[in-house]
Amino acid sequence: MNRKQRTEMFVRLKQANPKPTTELHYSNTFQLLIAVILSAQATDKGVNAATASLFSLAKTPQDILDMGLRKLKTHVKTIGLFNTKAANIMKTCRMLVDHHKGKVPRDRESLEALPGVGRKTANVVLNTAFGEPTIAVDTHIFRLSNRTGLAPGKNVLEVERNLVKNVPPEFMHDAHHWLILHGRYTCIARKPRCGSCAIYDLCEYDAKVDE
Secondary structure, three states: OOHHHHHHHHHHHHHHOOOOOOOOOOOOHHHHHHHHHHOOOOOHHHHHHHHHHHHHHOOOHHHHHHHOHHHHHHHHOOOOOHHHHHHHHHHHHHHHHHHHOOOOOOOHHHHHOOOOOOHHHHHHHHHHOOOOOOOOOOHHHHHHHHHHOOOOOOOHHHHHHHHHHHOOHHHHHHHHHHHHHHHHHOOOOOOOOHHHOOOOOOOOOOOOOOO
16 A cells, blocks of 8 residues: 555545544453453453453452452453463552552553563553554454555564554554454455445455455
């Protein structure tokens, strides 16, 4: 894609969804962090189902520490890798209380130092909670970026760097949400819904499906 095509792509995505946001349910930044940790290799729908009861009881790191690991696991046991995720969440809550006064830090280094928080999770929190122009590359965004020609790359870090370089600045803040939603519901893995795609004529995918 050239610069004109990339700009037009985001103009159309914005027209279709002027105020995109995450589909994870949360009421504060701490809950967003926990939801994103749980969402690794899991669906947002599955995470929301699990956190509905958890978040009614846990609104702060101390709440989860008071709850304890065993009870935490009962809330998240329907989510893949729940044992590891629950252990990481307990460690993260301890660090938040001991080193950040119970608050979620807003710098990348501190976020990535938390157990269970990698670059992708940090990017989601920085963007969604703190308004930073970051892009978290998941499987949907990786696929879409390569298929369309928006920001091709051999790995997620390369795609992220190319997105930061290629996404027009005026669309940078919301680009993460537009791309993930488009990849989740239109540019799906097995059979992309090219026939209902708003950017069909801009996309450089060789195997478009005309349905």
